[in-house]
Amino acid sequence: MKAVLGISAFYHDSAAALLIDGEIIAAAQEERFSRKKHDAAFPVNAVRYVLEEAGLQLEDITVIAFYDKPYLKFERLLETYHAFAPRGLKSFLSAMPVWIKEKLFMRKMVWDALEEINGKKLSVRPQLLFPEHHLSHAASAFYPSPFQDAAILTIDGVGEWATTTIGKGSGHEISMLRELDFPHSVGLLYSAFTYYCGFKVNSGEYKLMGLAPYGNETGERVSRLKELIFAELVDLRADGSLLLNMAYFDYATGLKMCRDDRWHALFGIPKREPESELGQEYMDMALAVQQVTEEVVLRLARTAREISGCKNLVMAGGVALNCVANGKLQRSGIFDAIWIQPAAGDAGGALGAAYAAQYIWAQQSRVLPGHDADAMRGTYLGPEFSNREIARMCRKYQAVSRHLEEEQMLYAKVAGLLAEGQIVGWFQGRMEYGPRALGNRSILGDPRHPEMQKKLNLKIKYREGFRPFAPSVLAEDVQDYFDLQGTSPYMLLIDAVKNQRCKPLPDGYDGMEMYARLYHPRSDIPAVTHVDYTARIQTVHKETNPRYWGLINAFKEKTGYGLVVNTSFNVRGEPIVCTPADAYRCFMRTEMDWLVINDFLFKKEEQPCWRETESWRDVYALD
Structure with a gap:
């Protein structure tokens, strides 16, 4: 095994990462080069950079790994539209042409983009792999961690079908133990509140987290909001799994996160318009959903400890960037030690896909960094200048x-x-x-x-x-x-x-x-x-x-x-x-x-x- 190129693209935060014999040589998001925030385009500039940093050409790459499985995602879209029909016709008509013209031919899209970078046809095409989205997250969390064995918790909006997974890593192997599937997702629940409080989805979630401490924890409204969330929106189980009441949400088949009129009727609070004044009601709403999210994460962690038998935990996925929940999880003592992938969102999927190719597909042995260090090199993996x-x-x-x-x-x-x-x-x-x-x-x-x-x-x-x-x-x-x-x-x-x-x-x-x-x-x-x-x-x-x-x-x-x-x-x-x-x-x-x-x-x-x-x-x- 020599050089592995990992790629994430076409949703948000596209990125590229390069491993040589299991060592991270370089990794970067496309947005830093294109200057487009959360750029979803194929990471042409990021791929060029990681190759240049390694002194390699595409012909030198052994394996290329893309961070999810497009066919599985397409299956989820079709089954979801069928299940909710006739709702979602407008969304269906909007999404299908892109899939039929482009995304169903992902292999061709990837090769075309890579050969454009190469400037000519590749004389020999490397092996092209498509690990599942949450496996890429899991790999990004476990393999660079300092642990020989660890429970793995990945939580985000949605990959192909999975929205949350619990796994176990041991040596160079990862086994997936539990999975929660779309449309039931704590990540999408949090994004729905992000949208309703007037912030941009897949960008403003950290604003909602920063707004939550302004909520009045001792006041009646936060308690009432939480009661309504658990009574009407979320059926939360003891193991951390949950069911969302889709009558209140629109993301499965629509063009918005939630059904504004039903949320207004339920909470008595209208949707906030972006950039408008922030009233106390939105601060209380942010605190309520933050506390709900923390409870979900703590329950999932307890389940991960119980079914994995591991004393260490690693995490990835967009929800792993919720620092408040992470802090409470660490203080809970459920695990002896916790390590979180710093590029926990989709950008980190590029690194995870490369790791999955290195250790799962190629069955390479894994060597720990030692001295309780991780393999991320402080995340200083991008370009430097003379x-x-x-x-x-x-x-x-x-x-x-x-x-x-x-x-x-x-x-x-x-x-x-x-x-x-x-x-x-x-x-x-x-x-x-x-x-x-x-x-x-x-x-x-x-x-x-x-x-x-x-x-x-x-x-x-x-x-x-x-x-x-x-x-x-x-x-x-x-x-x-x-x-x-x-x-x-x-x-x-x-x-x-x-x-x-x-x-x-x-x-x-x-x-x-x-x-x-x-x-x-x-x-x-x-x-x-x-x-x-x-x-x-x-x-x-x-x-x-x-x-x-x-x-x-x-x-x-x-x-x-x-x-x-x-x-x-x-x-x-x-x-x-x-x-x-x-x-x-x-x-x-x-x-x-x-x-x-x-x-x-x-x-x-x-x-x-x-x-x-x-x-x-x-x-x-x-x-």
Whole structure:
């Protein structure tokens, strides 16, 4: 077994990943190259990149693995339309031409795209495999994990038929033990509430999660909403399986997630229009469905422990990005240890498909990384850029920069800027794989600054002000700030800020409007303390990212605080930046104060006047 190319495409978050003898060489999402958020197109640019990173041509690839089975998905569509007929005729007439003209001929589509990349007909075609969608998720969770044996839990909207699976991984083998099928899906339930609260499906679910803490947990409405969800929408069983009342949903055969009129009649709350004011009723709705989701995840985890007999758990699928549920699962003690695939959504399916080919199809033996490490290399699997390429970008934009070759001088300078309240774009090394910026394509700020969250949201990211920011904390210092036991290198766990750092709430706090609650300083690190006194934590490890660790350590030496605010390097609706040119454009379009690319520092005040024929708001659709 030599080189395996994994591909995900045609739904959302297309990506490519490359293994050589079981080692991850490169992986990236197509959106980072095309600059189209959640790009679903065949990942032409991502495939080119991973091949170039490996120094290979397509003829050198042994196996190509596509992340799902199109025929099974087509079967599900046909059976679903038949079961719900005559409902769904409009959706059927919309979907079928695409399938009949294109998707039923997926092999041809894949080969045509690959030969376009190759620039000619392939002299020898590699083996082309189609593992099932949830098997790709399971493989992406188990094989790069640090565990020899583990229960596997995959939860998302839907693959072909499956929406949730429980499996077991042992050595190089994966066995699937339980499966929940479409249309019954906790992922689609959460997306239905995302839609009803006025956010974009397959994009705004994390907004719903961030909105949930504003719900009034002690009020009557949240309890009533949960009662209605369990009484009318969801029949939840003891093992975590569930049945949805499809009379209230429209996603199986329609063009929307739910039937708005029935939800309005049930909850007494109209569907929120996108970008309209957020009332307390939508905050309560977000909290209710978040708590329902957490209960489902906990029940599924208990079942996974019981039927697998494993003390460790690995997770993937879009619902595995729900950091609040993950944090509660970790604190529950159901499993001794939990590992979550950082690219848990469909982008990670490309990596999982490659792993499935490596270990299941080819029956290769699996070697663990050792020392409780995983095989993801910190997710720093994307492209990096040389000083020569940065100089080329500077000439193109006539950008003014200062070069600091000495690392310690660079760290001290940037740490000082952060301590002064400056906002810094930090662009270093290889780009991250997955939805989180983990210190190589990040915008940084001072977590002590009471205005930092407001400034970042409104003047840098140009997004809704309620959305929280994450702390990047030195791994060895995490327990000085948070209740987290262990580490969270991929920003996938939420835990409480240490009680001794928290400040009391004022009288009448629960009755305040949302932003008055948000901007009340709740701790001595207010920019990363959410309204429920929690934070979405990234632990930074010297072994996986020495430069980011060095910067935060320099900030600690200057301020006494071993953490910084970290948000992804982009504006709202834009994919995370990939190239130095992407970074410079984003820097100039926003009110960022400084940009650091490798060893080059760019001060906003020293840059030439920035003129564009179109605003970033015209370039990027709102997410």
